[in-house]
Amino acid sequence: MKKIKEIAIYGKGGIGKSTTTSNISAALSDAGYTVMQVGCDPKSDSTNTLTGGKSIPTVLESLRKRRGNLKVEDVIIEGFNEIYCVEAGGPEPGVGCAGRGIITAIEFLKQENIYEKYSPDVVLYDVLGDVVCGGFAMPIREGVANQVYTVSSADFMAIYAANNLFKGIKKYSNGGGALFSGLIANSVTFPAQKDILEDFILQTKSTIAGFIPRSLTVTQAELWGKTTIEANPDSNQAEVYRKLAKSIYNNKEEYIPSPLESDELKNWAESWSDKLLELRKQEEGDFKI
Amino acid sequence: MTSKNEKVNQENILSNDQIQINSYENDSVEAPRYSCALSGVYGTTLGIRGGVPILHSGAGCGIGQLFGTLYAGGQSAGGNEGGTSTPCSCLVEEHVIFGGEEKLRNLIQSTIEIFNGSLFVVISGCVPSLIGDDVDSIVDEFRDKASIIHVNAPGFEGNSFEGYEQFWDAIVKQLLTPKEKQPKLVNIFGIVPYNHVFWKGELLNIKNILKKIGVDANIIFTEKDGLENIKKIPSAEYNIVLSQWQGHEIAERLKNKFQIPYIKFPSVPVGAKQTSEFLRKVGEKLNISSDKIESLIEEEEDRTYRFMEYPADAVILVRPHSYFAVVADSGTAIGITKFLTNELGYLPDIIQITDNPPDKYRESIVKEIIENIETVVRPDIIFEADTYNIRENLKDRPFLFLLSSSLEAPTATEDFGALHISVSFPVYNRSILVHNYSGYDGGLQLFEDVISTFVGPL
Numbered sequence: 039m040k041k042i043k044e045i046a047i048y049g050k051g052g053i054g055k056s057t058t059t060s061n062i063s064a065a066l067s068d069a070g071y072t073v074m075q076v077g078c079d080p081k082s083d084s085t086n087t088l089t090g091g092k093s094i095p096t097v098l099e100s101l102r103k104r105r106g107n108l109k110v111e112d113v114i115i116e117g118f119n120e121i122y123c124v125e126a127g128g129p130e131p132g133v134g135c136a137g138r139g140i141i142t143a144i145e146f147l148k149q150e151n152i153y154e155k156y157s158p159d160v161v162l163y164d165v166l167g168d169v170v171c172g173g174f175a176m177p178i179r180e181g182v183a184n185q186v187y188t189v190s191s192a193d194f195m196a197i198y199a200a201n202n203l204f205k206g207i208k209k210y211s212n213g214g215g216a217l218f219s220g221l222i223a224n225s226v227t228f229p230a231q232k233d234i235l236e237d238f239i240l241q242t243k244s245t246i247a248g249f250i251p252r253s254l255t256v257t258q259a260e261l262w263g264k265t266t267i268e269a270n271p272d273s274n275q276a277e278v279y280r281k282l283a284k285s286i287y288n289n290k291e292e293y294i295p296s297p298l299e300s301d302e303l304k305n306w307a308e309s310w311s312d313k314l315l316e317l318r319k320q321e322e323g324d325f326k327i
Numbered sequence: 328m329t330s331k332n333e334k335v336n337q338e339n340i341l342s343n344d345q346i347q348i349n350s351y352e353n354d355s356v357e358a359p360r361y362s363c364a365l366s367g368v369y370g371t372t373l374g375i376r377g378g379v380p381i382l383h384s385g386a387g388c389g390i391g392q393l394f395g396t397l398y399a400g401g402q403s404a405g406g407n408e409g410g411t412s413t414p415c416s417c418l419v420e421e422h423v424i425f426g427g428e429e430k431l432r433n434l435i436q437s438t439i440e441i442f443n444g445s446l447f448v449v450i451s452g453c454v455p456s457l458i459g460d461d462v463d464s465i466v467d468e469f470r471d472k473a474s475i476i477h478v479n480a481p482g483f484e485g486n487s488f489e490g491y492e493q494f495w496d497a498i499v500k501q502l503l504t505p506k507e508k509q510p511k512l513v514n515i516f517g518i519v520p521y522n523h524v525f526w527k528g529e530l531l532n533i534k535n536i537l538k539k540i541g542v543d544a545n546i547i548f549t550e551k552d553g554l555e556n557i558k559k560i561p562s563a564e565y566n567i568v569l570s571q572w573q574g575h576e577i578a579e580r581l582k583n584k585f586q587i588p589y590i591k592f593p594s595v596p597v598g599a600k601q602t603s604e605f606l607r608k609v610g611e612k613l614n615i616s617s618d619k620i621e622s623l624i625e626e627e628e629d630r631t632y633r634f635m636e637y638p639a640d641a642v643i644l645v646r647p648h649s650y651f652a653v654v655a656d657s658g659t660a661i662g663i664t665k666f667l668t669n670e671l672g673y674l675p676d677i678i679q680i681t682d683n684p685p686d687k688y689r690e691s692i693v694k695e696i697i698e699n700i701e702t703v704v705r706p707d708i709i710f711e712a713d714t715y716n717i718r719e720n721l722k723d724r725p726f727l728f729l730l731s732s733s734l735e736a737p738t739a740t741e742d743f744g745a746l747h748i749s750v751s752f753p754v755y756n757r758s759i760l761v762h763n764y765s766g767y768d769g770g771l772q773l774f775e776d777v778i779s780t781f782v783g784p785l
Contacts (some may be wrong), residue, residue, distance in 0.1 A: 102421055132427035135458040141419055 046163040046177040047053035054224040059164040064267035065283035067119040071159040074271040080136040084140040088117035091263020096127020099142040137173020139227025169206035180214035192231035204297035217292035220247030244295040283309035340610040360681035360715035363482030367490015372448040374520030375553035384452030401759025414438040445554040447475040456481035476501040477784030491519045495577035506562040516574030529762030561585040570690035593695045597662035598770020610744030631767045638778045653752030654731035656682035668700040675706035676726040746780035
């Protein structure tokens with residue numbers, strides 16, 4: 039059996055994880071690889087831009103309806119360029135346990151030997167924000183993903199979530215869990231944003247896998263229910279994603295990052311406070327148009 | 328295996344360092360002498376006639392307590408509402424992920440329709456507590472259809488003795504309303520159904536003995552119309568708590584909410600001395616004429632001590648001044664130790680307390696034993712619930728009698744050279760209906776049980 043590259047992509051909610059993941063999937067698929075994308079978020083919209091903006095049946099909802107008669111074909115839906123799209127799904131907000139849902143969904147996919155049936159070259163897990171409980175750490179435990187990326191902007195809360203992810207990776211690394219392969223710097227427009235993220239990776243002994251500038255092309259494509267790769271294949275932004283996808287596919291770096299303790303993180307953020315205020319002003323100016 | 332036991336000697340009973348060492352759950356516990364909070368609420372509910380437990384939990388929580396609490400409480404099944412008949416939402420993975428509220432709603436609806444119960448007790452176990460099911464609002468939907476309460480009792484929140492307190496907490500908050508006071512009415516607390524293996528007989532004895540001095544004891548459990556008994560709790564003139572810690576929280580709550588003062592007694596009174604002391608204390612608080620009390624005491628003690636003379640030869644000729652060991656919950660251990668020491672002249676060797684009393688009560692438990700035994704012998708007092716550690720603590724000691732759970736019964740002679748009597752949770756090797764050691768006759772029954780271990784065989 040061929041070696042499958044299994045990648046988990048984490049990051050704070052709203053930071054652009056699903057957008058980035060879907061564009062990486064689309065770019066890899068365009069480059070000729072067989073790609074599968076698994077959305078691990080109860081709101082189950084990870085793969086929307088690969089399926090023309092439509093929602094697909096989720097694993098958990100289907101498991102519930104089919105009561106043991108669920109077939110993988112029912113929940114693995116072909117999207118743009120024959121990318122296999124899967125959504126784990128989960129409960130309504132405020133009910134039940136979404137973390138357990140992720141565990142159940144991934145266990146189902148593993149039990150059904152989907153890798154043998156579909157033979158993907160790359161599997162991307164797009165996982166909900168913070169590693170708040172054991173369920174959301176499922177993709178980084180032994181036997182699921184082997185490389186982890188985090189999408190982060192220079193916003194403090196996004197960095198905070200990335201730092202939490204590092205803690206999760208450190209914990210599971212002892213038991214053969216996934217290792218870190220790099221931070222994907224999203225919405226990086228100003229030099230100061232780059233500086234902040236570069237300093238953060240220095241502090242945490244990690245690396246940056248690539249920079250993605252903020253772009254209206256992405257927003258436009260999303261409104262059409264498409265990835266940038268599909269909607270604007272010739273745009274600069276599509277080229278950015280293609281480059282990122284290629285470097286991620288070829289990336290051999292795998293290591294345990296050094297998360298900052300909460301006090302350290304707080305002190306570090308304080309040291310950047312003046313810079314951040316300056317940035318905020320620039321951003322506000324940017325949007326005044 | 329770590330052994331962080333707490334030993335207390337006479338010289339240092341007041342030293343906190345000596346009294347407070349082990350927190351039972353820090354290490355793994357082998358065959359503990361209690362179950363979880365859910366079990367305490369479940370057993371307490373089944374102790375009430377007309378009480379119907381509705382378990383919102385996995386199926387194992389119910390069936391596990393059938394074996395682990397009901398049979399363990401002196402081979403008692405749970406009646407029509409207990410054991411395999413218990414309504415249970417039997418939560419599975421689907422409910423963990425998507426919530427189990429709808430299933431519970433249907434379960435409560437059908438339980439109210441099917442069961443001839445008067446008080447429905449929804450008990451939330453670990454799963455709904457972890458995932459955050461909003462059980463309170465579901466129970467609220469049924470409050471105008473039946474007497475129903477919700478007790479949130481995830482197993483991880485405490486042991487079965489603490490579950491007893493959680494049950495009462497819910498009753499006070501959700502069911503009780505102020506009532507006109509009824510003179511000479513008292514409520515009895517501190518005897519935990521099933522976990523306190525002699526609960527049924529003890530409650531009956533306490534009721535009967537108090538009746539003789541004109542006090543009406545609301546024992547709540549075992550009697551017909553359990554819900555009515557619960558509803559009249561606020562009418563009581565006093566609450567009587569028969570434990571150094573169990574029932575104290577509920578007594579405090581009732582004091583604050585309904586201005587009912589309470590009388591504490593360290594355990595269920597065992598034998599003549601403790602029972603006479605108990606009657607004097609109750610009589611004094613409830614303003615009962617001391618003539619009446621003393622005349623009853625004289626009559627009862629006269630009879631009791633004549634009865635104790637019958638087996639006295641067996642003690643004096645065969646096993647005089649024997650050392651004994653007790654392994655029991657604090658309530659049982661205190662009463663038995665004082666009786667055997669003060670009334671039979673036996674020698675306390677080691678007392679192991681198994682009900683994991685909260686830290687703040689431990690010193691008072693130790694003091695109660697040490698300061699109230701009439702002997703120069705000072706027992707080791709150890710707080711321990713781990714069966715392996717309990718056995719280790721019993722090795723190479725002089726005791727001849729071992730009063731403990733049935734777990735020690737089969738090998739007591741072989742392992743410890745001791746004659747065994749099952750007196751504390753879990754008790755699987757004897758059926759306990761009305762048998763108990765409370766009151767004047769109870770002391771005689773304990774005497775009978777001790778003598779019966781060595782007389783005969785023909």
